[in-house]
Amino acid sequence: xxxxxxxxxxxxxxxxxxxxxxxxxxxxxxxxxxxxxxxxxxxxxxxxxxxxxxxxxxxxxxxxxxxxxxxxxxxxxxxxxxxxxxxxxxxxxxxxxxxxxxxxxxxxxxxxxxxxxxxxxxxxxxxxxxxxxxxxxxxxxxxxxxxxxxxxxxxxxxxxxxxxxxxxxxxxxxxxxxxxxxxxxxxxxxxxxxxxxxxxxxxxxxxxxxxxxxxxxxxxxxxxxxxxxxxxxxxxxxxxxxxxxxxxxxxxxxxxxxxxxxxxxxxxxxxxxxxxxxxxxxxxxxxxxxxxxxxxxxxxxxxxxxxxxxxxxxxxxxxxxxxxxxxxxxxxxxxxxxxxxxxx
Amino acid sequence: xxxxxxxxxxxxxxxxxxxxxxxxxxxxxxxxxxxxxxxxxxxxxxxxxxxxxxxxxxxxxxxxxxxxxxxxxxxxxxxxxxxxxxxxxxxxxxxxxxxxxxxxxxxxxxxxxxxxxxxxxxxxxxxxxxxxxxxxxxxxxxxxxxxxxxxxxxxxxxxxxxxxxxxxxxxxxxxxxxxxxxxxxxxxxxxxxxxxxxxxxxxxxxxxxxxxxxxxxxxxxxxxxxxxxxxxxxxxxxxxxxxxxxxxxxxxxxxxxxxxxxxxxxxxxxxxxxxxxxxxxxxxxxxxxxxxxxxxxxxxxxxxxxxxxxxxxxxxxxxxxxxxxxxxxxxxxxxxxxxxxxxx
DNA sequence: ATGAAAGCGCTAACAA
DNA sequence: TTGTTAGCGCTTTCAT
Numbered sequence: 001x002x003x004x005x006x007x008x009x010x011x012x013x014x015x016x017x018x019x020x021x022x023x024x025x026x027x028x029x030x031x032x033x034x035x036x037x038x039x040x041x042x043x044x045x046x047x048x049x050x051x052x053x054x055x056x057x058x059x060x061x062x063x064x065x066x067x068x069x070x071x072x073x074x075x076x077x078x079x080x081x082x083x084x085x086x087x088x089x090x091x092x093x094x095x096x097x098x099x100x101x102x103x104x105x106x107x108x109x110x111x112x113x114x115x116x117x118x119x120x121x122x123x124x125x126x127x128x129x130x131x132x133x134x135x136x137x138x139x140x141x142x143x144x145x146x147x148x149x150x151x152x153x154x155x156x157x158x159x160x161x162x163x164x165x166x167x168x169x170x171x172x173x174x175x176x177x178x179x180x181x182x183x184x185x186x187x188x189x190x191x192x193x194x195x196x197x198x199x200x201x202x203x204x205x206x207x208x209x210x211x212x213x214x215x216x217x218x219x220x221x222x223x224x225x226x227x228x229x230x231x232x233x234x235x236x237x238x239x240x241x242x243x244x245x246x247x248x249x250x251x252x253x254x255x256x257x258x259x260x261x262x263x264x265x266x267x268x269x270x271x272x273x274x275x276x277x278x279x280x281x282x283x284x285x286x287x288x289x290x291x292x293x294x295x296x297x298x299x300x301x302x303x304x305x306x307x308x309x310x311x312x313x314x315x316x317x318x319x320x321x322x323x324x325x326x327x328x329x330x331x332x333x334x335x336x337x338x339x340x341x342x343x344x
Numbered sequence: 345x346x347x348x349x350x351x352x353x354x355x356x357x358x359x360x361x362x363x364x365x366x367x368x369x370x371x372x373x374x375x376x377x378x379x380x381x382x383x384x385x386x387x388x389x390x391x392x393x394x395x396x397x398x399x400x401x402x403x404x405x406x407x408x409x410x411x412x413x414x415x416x417x418x419x420x421x422x423x424x425x426x427x428x429x430x431x432x433x434x435x436x437x438x439x440x441x442x443x444x445x446x447x448x449x450x451x452x453x454x455x456x457x458x459x460x461x462x463x464x465x466x467x468x469x470x471x472x473x474x475x476x477x478x479x480x481x482x483x484x485x486x487x488x489x490x491x492x493x494x495x496x497x498x499x500x501x502x503x504x505x506x507x508x509x510x511x512x513x514x515x516x517x518x519x520x521x522x523x524x525x526x527x528x529x530x531x532x533x534x535x536x537x538x539x540x541x542x543x544x545x546x547x548x549x550x551x552x553x554x555x556x557x558x559x560x561x562x563x564x565x566x567x568x569x570x571x572x573x574x575x576x577x578x579x580x581x582x583x584x585x586x587x588x589x590x591x592x593x594x595x596x597x598x599x600x601x602x603x604x605x606x607x608x609x610x611x612x613x614x615x616x617x618x619x620x621x622x623x624x625x626x627x628x629x630x631x632x633x634x635x636x637x638x639x640x641x642x643x644x645x646x647x648x649x650x651x652x653x654x655x656x657x658x659x660x661x662x663x664x665x666x667x668x669x670x671x672x673x674x675x676x677x678x679x680x681x682x683x684x685x686x687x688x
Numbered sequence: 689a690t691g692a693a694a695g696c697g698c699t700a701a702c703a704a
Numbered sequence: 705t706t707g708t709t710a711g712c713g714c715t716t717t718c719a720t
Contacts, residue, residue: 010712010713010714011713011714011715012713012714020690020691021690021691021692022691022692022713022714022715023690023691023692023693023715023716024689024690024691026714026715026716027690027715027716030715032716033689033690033716034689034690035689035690036689036690039689039690053460053463053464054464054713054714055405055464055466055712055713055714056464056465056466056714057401057402057404057405057410057466057712057713057714058401058405058696058712058713058714058715059713059714059715060401060696060714061399061401061402061405061695061696061697061698061712061713061714061715062695062696062713062714062715062716063696063714063715064696066401068444068465075430076420076426076429076430076433077426077427077430079423079426082420082421082423082426083421085420085445086419086420086421086447089420089445089446089447090447093446093447093454093457096461098444098446098461098462098465099444099445099446100412100442100443100444100445101429101433101442101443101444101445102433102437102442102443103430103433103434103437110437113437116397117440117442118442119397120397120398120399120400121400121411121412121442122399122400122401228627254627256631257627257628257630257631260630260631261630261631264630282628283572283598283601284601284626284628284632286601286604286605286608287600287601287604287605287632287633288628288631288632288633289631289632289633354696354697354698355697355698355699356697356698364706364707365706365707365708366697366698366699366707366708367699367700367706367707367708367709368705368706368707370698370699370700371699371700371706374699376700377700377705377706378705378706379705379706380705380706383705383706398697398698399696399697399698400698401696401697401698402696402697402698402699402712403697403698403699404698404712405696405697405698405699405711405712405713405714406697406698406699406700406711406712407698407699407700407712408712
């Protein structure tokens with residue numbers, strides 16, 4: 001039987017209902033002091049019949065811990081970040097923590113706003129995919145004791161726990177796949193400069209070409225941003241070159257949707273006219289035509305690991321920062337064909 | 345210039361730094377009392393130089409307001425809910441509120457856990473896509489004064505603000521599209537029973553058939569759940585019938601991915617052998633082959649409207665509950681062909 | 689083994 | 705116009 005009290009029920013109410021002191025009620029809830037079984041039982045019953053829920057403001061004010069962590073990403077709508085969020089949330093939930101979500105749209109101002117918000121909300125920790133300009137102020141920020149974990153973007157050199165994937169290796173494997181198929185003019189569509197995924201994938205691209213003695217042609221690199229229209233725009237730019245690339249690598253899954261639209265718009269076929277591959281796999285890969293060759297990254301696991309790192313740090317604030325690099329996997333499907341597209 | 349204090353800086357520190365009382369500091373932060381420009385200025389400077397951020401525990405304890413709202417959905421990973429989340433988050437952010445996210449996986453126990461969590465976190469409001477069994481306990485719950493808004497699922501009869509789409513009309517339009525094309529054996533793959541989208545879409549299906557004098561064949565209705573494998577399983581079940589349907593309607597976008605895989609596995613072609621349509625559009629629709637005919641629903645807007653409703657209610661607790669029904673749109677692409685698949 | 693009481697940092701009523 | 709202070713509901717030390 002449950003009561004709805006107009007003025008919400010406090011620990012005092014429970015105490016008097018159970019005829020014990022508030023200290024005893026607190027003790028049974030926290031289980032950190034001996035309470036005789038009889039009293040404990042009585043308290044538990046009172047809690048149940050009064051429908052008491054402890055007030056986390058009061059608790060937090062006293063203990064300085066909020067049992068909540070933040071997750072700040074560019075855009076939760078990007079499946080890459082959605083999966084990270086799910087991974088984070090699952091482990092947060094397992095720790096009885098709650099997750100506060102924020103989208104920055106890669107805007108440092110929005111990011112700062114969230115940082116302030118989370119600070120004043122006394123979040124215990126924060127998992128963040130920082131914007132390109134964050135490092136400029138991140139060090140200046142008096143971040144209380146907000147434990148920080150960086151995902152997708154690197155802050156490891158700032159002594160911050162970081163979870164990333166092997167961007168360079170992943171990209172290199174895809175580009176080398178192109179090269180093995182005979183491609184030499186390989187286009188690259190990048191996301192925003194200044195963030196690790198972009199820079200590292202760019203490095204992987206360069207590395208692959210150099211390794212095989214293929215000169216880097218700046219005209220084959222389109223710098224855009226990780227959204228559908230960014231991909232479309234980048235692909236358009238490269239594919240309308242008079243000497244267009246025979247292969248195209250997209251740095252991000254969402255960009256690929258746009259790129260594929262550009263390809264269709266130009267009346268190009270894949271893999272006949274053009275090989276395509278990208279970073280990120282898709283749940284809808286099976287229903288895409290053609291089946292896309294991708295560099296898969298373990299998105300859910302990134303979130304999980306980041307959350308694990310965060311909770312570890314919450315336990316021990318002075319342990320050495322770790323950088324976790326998760327592996328990517330080249331999944332060869334059909335968008336690269338099995339040989340160089342014939343050029344007349 | 346910014347200081348990092350070991351023991352975080354309080355309003356008292358600001359007060360003494362600015363040589364004013366804490367009440368004055370509070371007044372300038374809240375802007376609800378007159379403070380002379382000189383003092384206000386001094387206070388603001390002290391706040392800045394000390395890097396002070398108000399403690400929301402203390403504030404909340406006093407004011408009973410947390411400036412945070414919850415969002416509880418089955419699975420943030422489903423693009424339908426991702427977009428809702430983005431919509432909610434954007435308006436929450438505009439109100440300087442933060443968003444606490446929870447996934448239930450349609451499990452009432454997880455849902456209850458989040459409800460408790462949000463209560464004890466003193467969330468001011470909650471936007472929720474309830475599980476099938478929530479109404480059993482939702483009324484019993486002493487929900488403090490947690491303002492509630494229901495999305496996707498209906499709680500309007502419980503006097504709770506609700507945002508939904510026109511499920512029945514949307515589904516009917518798709519089924520009638522099938523019928524107009526000459527289909528009479530129309531299969532339906534449903535999600536979980538007992539939730540409004542399922543029941544209402546089912547009603548729309550039934551209504552369309554009845555309106556055109558087509559008898560309902562229970563064998564053509566597969567009850568599964570709104571995930572990829574649910575769709576695959578449902579489609580498999582219907583398409584392996586000896587007298588299989590000539591058209592298939594999927595109730596949910598994610599299910600459609602599975603269904604399309606089943607179709608491919610069975611060596612069926614679409615639209616030649618089978619017409620397909622579903623609820624939900626996809627960002628990746630342009631790169632799907634065939635282009636799917638869908639009933640589009642304004643997902644982002646659902647979240648936005650829900651959040652608006654919530655903030656309105658926060659302002660006025662006793663206004664009449666509203667039910668907002670957003671319109672769906674049938675987008676005819678190519679998965680239905682332009683006529684009945686030829687049957688030999 | 690249990691209870692009394694101080695105090696966490698803030699807001700707001702009241703005093704000056 | 706500004707300051708003093710009580711108290712929000714909890715945890716925790718210190719008494720008993």
